[in-house]
Amino acid sequence: MTGARSMQAALPHxxxxxxxxxGLWTTRALADLPVRITLIDRHNHHLFQPLLYxxxxxxxxxPDIAAPLRHILRRQKNVEVRLADVVAxxxxxxxxxxxxxxxxxxxxxxxxxxxxxxxxxxxxxxxHAPGLKTLDDALRLRRHLLxxxxxxxxxxxxxxxxxxxxxxxxxxxxxxxxxxxxLAEIARHTLKNEFRHIxxxxxxxxxxxxxxxxLASFPDALSEKARRQLEKxxxxxxxxxxxxxxxxxxxxxxxxxxxxxxxxxxxxxAASPLARxxxxxxxxxxxxxxxxxxxxxxxxxxxxxxxxxxxxxxxxPVPGVAPAxxxxxxxxxxxxxxxxxxxxxxxxxxxxYGNLATIGRMAAVVDFGRLKFSGLLAWWFWxxxxxxxxxxxxxxxxxLLNWFWAYWSYQRGARIILxxxxxxxxxxxxxx
Amino acid sequence: MTGARSMQAALPHxxxxxxxxxGLWTTRALADLPVRITLIDRHNHHLFQPLLYxxxxxxxxxPDIAAPLRHILRRQKNVEVRLADVVAxxxxxxxxxxxxxxxxxxxxxxxxxxxxxxxxxxxxxxxHAPGLKTLDDALRLRRHLLxxxxxxxxxxxxxxxxxxxxxxxxxxxxxxxxxxxxLAEIARHTLKNEFRHIxxxxxxxxxxxxxxxxLASFPDALSEKARRQLEKxxxxxxxxxxxxxxxxxxxxxxxxxxxxxxxxxxxxxAASPLARxxxxxxxxxxxxxxxxxxxxxxxxxxxxxxxxxxxxxxxxPVPGVAPAxxxxxxxxxxxxxxxxxxxxxxxxxxxxYGNLATIGRMAAVVDFGRLKFSGLLAWWFWxxxxxxxxxxxxxxxxxLLNWFWAYWSYQRGARIILxxxxxxxxxxxxxx
Numbered sequence: 047m048t049g050a051r052s053m054q055a056a057l058p059h060x061x062x063x064x065x066x067x068x069g070l071w072t073t074r075a076l077a078d079l080p081v082r083i084t085l086i087d088r089h090n091h092h093l094f095q096p097l098l099y100x101x102x103x104x105x106x107x108x109p110d111i112a113a114p115l116r117h118i119l120r121r122q123k124n125v126e127v128r129l130a131d132v133v134a135x136x137x138x139x140x141x142x143x144x145x146x147x148x149x150x151x152x153x154x155x156x157x158x159x160x161x162x163x164x165x166x167x168x169x170x171x172x173x174h175a176p177g178l179k180t181l182d183d184a185l186r187l188r189r190h191l192l193x194x195x196x197x198x199x200x201x202x203x204x205x206x207x208x209x210x211x212x213x214x215x216x217x218x219x220x221x222x223x224x225x226x227x228x229l230a231e232i233a234r235h236t237l238k239n240e241f242r243h244i245x246x247x248x249x250x251x252x253x254x255x256x257x258x259x260x261l262a263s264f265p266d267a268l269s270e271k272a273r274r275q276l277e278k279x280x281x282x283x284x285x286x287x288x289x290x291x292x293x294x295x296x297x298x299x300x301x302x303x304x305x306x307x308x309x310x311x312x313x314x315x316a317a318s319p320l321a322r323x324x325x326x327x328x329x330x331x332x333x334x335x336x337x338x339x340x341x342x343x344x345x346x347x348x349x350x351x352x353x354x355x356x357x358x359x360x361x362x363p364v365p366g367v368a369p370a371x372x373x374x375x376x377x378x379x380x381x382x383x384x385x386x387x388x389x390x391x392x393x394x395x396x397x398x399y400g401n402l403a404t405i406g407r408m409a410a411v412v413d414f415g416r417l418k419f420s421g422l423l424a425w426w427f428w429x430x431x432x433x434x435x436x437x438x439x440x441x442x443x444x445x446l447l448n449w450f451w452a453y454w455s456y457q458r459g460a461r462i463i464l465x466x467x468x469x470x471x472x473x474x475x476x477x478x
Numbered sequence: 479m480t481g482a483r484s485m486q487a488a489l490p491h492x493x494x495x496x497x498x499x500x501g502l503w504t505t506r507a508l509a510d511l512p513v514r515i516t517l518i519d520r521h522n523h524h525l526f527q528p529l530l531y532x533x534x535x536x537x538x539x540x541p542d543i544a545a546p547l548r549h550i551l552r553r554q555k556n557v558e559v560r561l562a563d564v565v566a567x568x569x570x571x572x573x574x575x576x577x578x579x580x581x582x583x584x585x586x587x588x589x590x591x592x593x594x595x596x597x598x599x600x601x602x603x604x605x606h607a608p609g610l611k612t613l614d615d616a617l618r619l620r621r622h623l624l625x626x627x628x629x630x631x632x633x634x635x636x637x638x639x640x641x642x643x644x645x646x647x648x649x650x651x652x653x654x655x656x657x658x659x660x661l662a663e664i665a666r667h668t669l670k671n672e673f674r675h676i677x678x679x680x681x682x683x684x685x686x687x688x689x690x691x692x693l694a695s696f697p698d699a700l701s702e703k704a705r706r707q708l709e710k711x712x713x714x715x716x717x718x719x720x721x722x723x724x725x726x727x728x729x730x731x732x733x734x735x736x737x738x739x740x741x742x743x744x745x746x747x748a749a750s751p752l753a754r755x756x757x758x759x760x761x762x763x764x765x766x767x768x769x770x771x772x773x774x775x776x777x778x779x780x781x782x783x784x785x786x787x788x789x790x791x792x793x794x795p796v797p798g799v800a801p802a803x804x805x806x807x808x809x810x811x812x813x814x815x816x817x818x819x820x821x822x823x824x825x826x827x828x829x830x831y832g833n834l835a836t837i838g839r840m841a842a843v844v845d846f847g848r849l850k851f852s853g854l855l856a857w858w859f860w861x862x863x864x865x866x867x868x869x870x871x872x873x874x875x876x877x878l879l880n881w882f883w884a885y886w887s888y889q890r891g892a893r894i895i896l897x898x899x900x901x902x903x904x905x906x907x908x909x910x
Contacts, residue, residue, distance in 0.1 A: 089895065090624065090628065090893075090894070090895040091893075091894050091895070104541075107539035107540065107541050107542070107892075108539065108892075108894055108896060109536075109539050109891050109892035109893070109894045110539070112894045114672075114893045114894070116669075116672040116673070117672060117889070117893065120670075120671040120672045121671065126674045127672075128632070129628045129632070129895075130632075181894065181896055182896060182897055185896065185897075192522065196522065196561045200560070200561070200562075237548075238552075239552040239553065240546075240548040240549060240552045240559075241548070242558045444876060444879060444880070444891070447876060447879060448876070457549070459541050459876070460539075460540075460541035461522075461523075461541070461546045461549065462522065462523050462540055462541045462544045462546065462613065463521065463522040463523070463561075464540060464613055464614060464617065465614055465617075465897075
């Protein structure tokens with residue numbers, strides 16, 4: 047223990063687990079408070095998750111959408127950032143346990159560890175249909191997508207070649223729609239002229255949504271527009287039938303088995319399993335049903351925010367989107383101030399500023415309640431909003447430059463296959 | 479076999495193994511020739527190796543210094559790019575074998591697979607002292623360097639903390655000098671204010687050269703200037719004593735064992751082991767002593783270029799640098815043209831345009847024979863030359879923007895720890 051540490055030991059200790067939108071926004075909103083904050087994350091960076099699909103589809107580099115938590119918080123002297131994996135919470139003992147067995151005591155705790163993908167009880171699908179939640183997921187998916195074209199090029203058998211050029215994205219939410227639209231653009235434009243034995247534009251990109259329409263959180267008319275924009279980009283949109291099996295060779299839709307070497311999972315979301323150790327009832331997705339002030343029932347010193355929290359506002363469930371996580375983060379900071387001042391906390395209210403999703407080149411949908419629009423204008427709006435909200439001046443400039451370049455040239459700067467192990471490379475060459 | 483393929487089967491088949499400077503420059507110089515070229519590389523990209531240390535030290539993203547070979551060559555219709563690993567050459571049968579067992583017959587072959595790092599008979603050092611040759615090496619090293627500061631921050635024991643803050647770079651050539659200078663800058667400036675328990679500027683960066691001076695390929699006076707510039711940046715330069723042991727806990731220099739958790743290998747270089755299957759005598763570094771026209775003795779249809787070739791020009795051995803590899807690549811293209819036209823080939827002559835090395839922030843050395851300079855002007859010259867030679871307009875712009883940002887803010891954009899496995903994270907947390 048250093049001297050500075052023991053001096054501060056008398057200050058209330060707030061532990062924040064998770065440096066995503068909720069955790070980081072709480073931390074920043076407590077900058078002027080005489081407290082000791084420990085922000086713990088298993089990664090060294092805050093991730094701008096809304097652009098993760100761009101890293102997966104080789105449009106952006108990993109560092110373009112991430113910033114080191116230490117750097118973001120370097121001037122906030124009441125914060126210590128710790129790179130560690132939290133494995134358990136002891137709510138009654140008011141401490142958490144780290145993966146190395148070390149424990150950290152807290153006076154107040156914010157749990158904001160977010161969500162991961164869920165396979166609806168089919169965990170065996172995970173190995174064949176990777177999801178997209180972390181930068182490592184994105185780089186793995188990028189590698190898989192780029193190698194699929196390489197393997198198709200090296201495959202003389204037409205049926206097997208077709209399987210390499212068959213791409214399925216399961217889940218018609220914003221991530222699925224973004225991935226499908228971008229993948230169609232890559233096949234039709236980016237890879238043009240680069241292969242000698244295949245025509246990448248013959249690749250089949252299918253978006254599979256079990257429900258009746260894509261972008262179900264948008265009004266019917268915008269869902270329909272999104273579908274038409276996707277089809278214009280060359281995406282085959284399938285709705286109303288769930289995928290019933292996924293193997294290493296393809297997927298089953300209804301009664302048909304479709305040979306496909308690439309299936310991407312953008313469907314189920316499950317809350318971080320850490321919530322279980324709170325010892326309170328969870329909802330079906332594993333989220334923590336919190337009180338209106340975002341604290342955990344029976345534990346007024348423990349808060350949950352972001353995708354891990356199940357809460358309603360104005361009678362409607364708050365969606366698992368970045369603006370909601372930021373608002374919850376700021377609300378938890380207010381609630382902590384109130385607690386420390388011995389005052390009552392207020393109920394969280396979600397301010398819905400609108401809903402936007404991008405589809406692909408020059409196509410997007412925007413829903414501001416009364417104002418709804420789609421197409422090129424919506425796409426410009428989406429682009430501006432996303433660049434504006436990116437953390438860090440440098441990232442914004444680099445991302446903008448990348449996008450201008452991509453728009454002008456149809457090229458994607460990050461088409462680099464990394465982490466290739468020898469086995470994969472051997473398999474990628476022609477198997478006669 | 480496609481129709482287009484069998485039609486072309488009558489054309490001479492030139493196989494080029496390796497898409498580095500030598501292989502790519504040969505390929506491009508054959509664009510107008512009625513031949514069939516197959517360019518085989520185990521990676522999907524050409525790598526601008528001179529800037530690899532910038533990826534390792536988090537200044538640039540991996541895709542900034544790499545471009546897909548398919549994309550570079552998309553308009554050159556006589557080339558087919560194949561992503562594959564070549565494991566053997568049968569010079570008499572005129573074919574090569576790929577890792578999956580497939581064989582590729584050639585009429586003419588260029589072997590340009592470069593070099594890898596060598597540990598002077600101490601292969602057990604490899605696990606403790608990683609080298610820097612590929613993008614995967616660079617990302618692994620970046621991860622290690624960034625985690626070292628994280629672990630120091632989490633380590634309460636002063637001796638163990640000091641070992642995490644002790645960095646040694648073995649080898650005082652250009653790569654070692656660049657790494658040492660940049661690492662000192664990161665410790666002194668980039669990480670300032672970000673940690674709460676350590677002072678990153680207390681990190682000790684030591685550059686260890688077994689010979690009498692750093693940058694031995696430069697004149698004495700510039701070596702001395704480089705040494706002084708390194709010391710000004712905070713690097714401890716050790717010359718004249720080789721490292722005699724490297725373990726997971728440190729290294730031995732002379733009689734002293736120095737505890738250090740990070741040792742980077744920038745010393746030995748060994749030619750790609752593929753050369754052995756040529757069946758001709760190799761030099762001590764495993765390179766192929768070629769004839770003056772760069773063909774292999776006894777095999778006029780097989781050429782070797784780049785770091786894999788041992789050749790003299792004007793009585794001096796040609797150095798293993800990018801300009802020499804490009805010149806050899808262009809010379810092989812000329813020699814192939816001569817062979818196909820039934821003419822005699824000429825001897826390769828290396829045109830030495832000068833030698834430059836960067837040291838760190840605003841420090842570099844330049845040797846143009848009569849004109850020698852160092853310091854800020856040399857640094858600007860180095861920067862301009864490197865950006866100019868980067869392949870691809872987009873990369874140049876992105877790299878320039880990154881550098882302006884880094885220069886202005888002392889920040890490094892790519893400080894993102896990727897590929898973290900749980901064990902590493904657990905170890906990185908405080909062990910009480």
